[in-house]
Amino acid sequence: MRPLTAHIDLDALRHNYRQACRYAPDARAMAVLKANAYGHGSLECARALRDLAPAMAVACLKEGQALRDTGIACPIVLLEGFFEADELDEIITGGYWSVLHTHWQVEALLDRLERWPHHHVTVLVKCDSGMHRLGFAPEEVSAICRRLRSHPGVEQTLLMTHFATADTPDSALLASQLDTINTLRRELDLPGCFANSPATLSVPAARHDWVRPGVMLYGVNPLAPEQMLHGEIDRALKPVMTLESRIIAIRELAAGEPIGYGARHVTGRPTRVGVVACGYGDGYDRHAREGTPVLVQGQRAMIAGRVSMDMLTVDITGIPDADIGSRVTLWGRDASGAMLDVSEVASWCNTIAYTLLTGILPRVPRRYHYNDAPDDSSDTDALS
Numbered sequence: 001m002r003p004l005t006a007h008i009d010l011d012a013l014r015h016n017y018r019q020a021c022r023y024a025p026d027a028r029a030m031a032v033l034k035a036n037a038y039g040h041g042s043l044e045c046a047r048a049l050r051d052l053a054p055a056m057a058v059a060c061l062k063e064g065q066a067l068r069d070t071g072i073a074c075p076i077v078l079l080e081g082f083f084e085a086d087e088l089d090e091i092i093t094g095g096y097w098s099v100l101h102t103h104w105q106v107e108a109l110l111d112r113l114e115r116w117p118h119h120h121v122t123v124l125v126k127c128d129s130g131m132h133r134l135g136f137a138p139e140e141v142s143a144i145c146r147r148l149r150s151h152p153g154v155e156q157t158l159l160m161t162h163f164a165t166a167d168t169p170d171s172a173l174l175a176s177q178l179d180t181i182n183t184l185r186r187e188l189d190l191p192g193c194f195a196n197s198p199a200t201l202s203v204p205a206a207r208h209d210w211v212r213p214g215v216m217l218y219g220v221n222p223l224a225p226e227q228m229l230h231g232e233i234d235r236a237l238k239p240v241m242t243l244e245s246r247i248i249a250i251r252e253l254a255a256g257e258p259i260g261y262g263a264r265h266v267t268g269r270p271t272r273v274g275v276v277a278c279g280y281g282d283g284y285d286r287h288a289r290e291g292t293p294v295l296v297q298g299q300r301a302m303i304a305g306r307v308s309m310d311m312l313t314v315d316i317t318g319i320p321d322a323d324i325g326s327r328v329t330l331w332g333r334d335a336s337g338a339m340l341d342v343s344e345v346a347s348w349c350n351t352i353a354y355t356l357l358t359g360i361l362p363r364v365p366r367r368y369h370y371n372d373a374p375d376d377s378s379d380t381d382a383l384s
Contacts, residue, residue: 141188
């Protein structure tokens with residue numbers, strides 16, 4: 001068996017969910033499990049959280065159906081709403097809460113509710129308070145909400161928005177968005193669902209009624225590095241995914257020898273190189289620069305040469321006891337307790353932690369753990 005494995009710590013996931021609740025004690029937290037739970041496996045993560053989370057959120061009905069099929073009974077929020085009116089029968093009868101962000105969705109929903117006079121739905125009316133992606137203009141929201149609230153088939157209407165700069169809580173745009181959405185909330189007297197992960201952690205004025213922790217559930221601090229709370233939050237969150245492989249070959253090279261495609265790296269001294277079973281065919285970022293860190297038996301080492309489809313190469317000259325079979329942690333916490341933050345790795349790839357986590361491909365098996373004890377019966381390939 002190829003040694004590359006994504007270990008998923010479900011106790012850490014539960015811990016991080018509780019941290020979201022601690023930061024927003026007066027709100028309820030819907031666990032965001034879109035994009036296969038940010039690459040962690042939505043079904044296993046949903047099962048791990050079903051006794052904690054009063055609602056879960058996904059991008060679309062297909063993702064929600066996968067949770068329903070595995071026995072998740074709580075409300076499931078469709079963050080992009082629906083794409084075709086034909087989805088509405090299942091949404092209305094299946095306990096889904098739909099975001100509404102455009103006029104045709106409102107018309108389609110109210111029309112379809114006439115077919116289901118004994119069913120009631122919860123909707124989230126999305127206001128474009130300044131991000132300019134999805135949502136109604138602020139001046140349209142009052143009339144839309146009044147219309148929905150007057151319909152007997154609409155049981156509950158929530159007000160929703162999304163922040164463009166919640167990772168920098170002192171930004172002028174965030175202040176403007178907060179003023180817009182909180183003014184509407186007071187005028188309409190509606191429950192709000194405003195805070196994503198960074199706002200849950202650092203923007204008290206956004207923590208109304210419902211919060212939407214996403215990437216923070218998986219142990220990633222979403223705040224910009226210069227934020228004062230950064231160290232505190234790093235300590236509060238635990239990494240959920242550890243991407244681990246092993247050295248499968250070792251090369252002893254003299255100074256002046258090239259390594260890998262394009263001969264990008266040329267050794268400047270006698271160098272011991274470990275070949276690791278992990279590459280961009282597994283979802284590891286091909287753009288990792290020279291010096292991108294990994295852990296080899298708990299000690300930091302650096303990538304030397306380009307990442308290829310199935311392998312990458314690491315300078316292990318300074319780790320003399322490293323050998324074929326030695327554990328290599330690409331990110332996460334290794335068996336010795338040493339930690340390599342996925343956000344640090346992402347910075348070396350000129351990207352963000354979200355893309356690394358969601359990019360791990362189905363051929364990498366996920367192995368799920370509780371209480372630091374592996375449960376081999378839960379090994380599974382990634383679920384899409």
